[in-house]
Amino acid sequence: MGTNRTSLQAGYTRLVCCTGWNYTMNFLRHIRKFSLPLTVSHRLLISSAASASKQLERDCWSCLKRISCQTFFCECGKVQSFSPSWNYFDYFGFTKPTMRIDLNELSRMKRKLQMAFHPDKFARSTKEEREIATTVSTQINDAFTVLSNPITRAEYILTLNGNPCSSEDVAITDTAFLTDVLEANEHVDELAEMVKTEECKQTLERVLAALYAIVMTRWGREMDQLTRFIDAANWEAAHQAISRLRYYERLKKRLQDLRPDFATRGIRTPFNGRGVDCDSSLG
Incomplete structure (x- = not known):
């Protein structure tokens, strides 16, 4: 015994x-x-x-x-x-x-x-x-x-630590960041027009893959920074990082919303029907 x-x-x-x-x-x-x-x-x-x-x-x-x-x-x-x-x-x-x-x-x-x-x-x-x-x-x-969802997850962690997030973005003064976001949105606009034309399938696939890769890379960079701020309990910086990440979340959604248009052209997208990156398991 x-x-x-x-x-x-x-x-x-x-x-x-x-x-x-x-x-x-x-x-x-x-x-x-x-x-x-x-x-x-x-x-x-x-x-x-x-x-x-x-x-x-x-x-x-x-x-x-x-x-x-x-x-x-x-x-x-x-x-x-x-x-x-x-x-x-x-x-x-x-x-x-x-x-x-x-x-x-x-x-x-x-x-x-x-x-x-x-x-x-x-x-x-x-x-x-x-x-x-x-x-x-x-x-x-x-x-x-x-x-x-990484954004609501971050917001929840901040709330647990007595630092609830506002639904409104914190003002961002980083002009380089804002310029990158503006240019990316313009590229999404161009892609949305291209898919409605007779642009060749291979060109659309190449442009979509390249643009989505850029957005996901920048999203990942912002996500890593947000994670570091939360690990360090730097709540003020985390609020700012959440706002930055939201910009790229909106960009991701804009691209994902184009999925039906690409599907009608028989073009495979780098995200599935739920809008999730096909190669990503970590959020």
């Missing part, structure tokens, strides 16, 4: 590094088999994914047993709501708010959570469970919408 206790405690320590909620549930089922008590120190390990201000434990709404806030189903079998002290990053298992998110992984985690909390799974459950499932499903969708 001593060997089992040691190995299980080691496994419990590794648990806090995992991001998926199913890891927690599987491990809790495992330790119940060996009747390993959860000491105070073990419970505190679970909080590594949350800040010191976050709630660590709560009562199950049904049986009133104390459970970890990272446990979505109590041992009594009842589904639990997300902890009220959690933010959107906590929903998906991130240890802290971050701009560095793999969008493919975020989508995968969203699907796992949706499967666990889909209201249809609780159609024959109690009213309380149906309400929890509906509420959590909405929270998952709202969180994914915010975190999957």
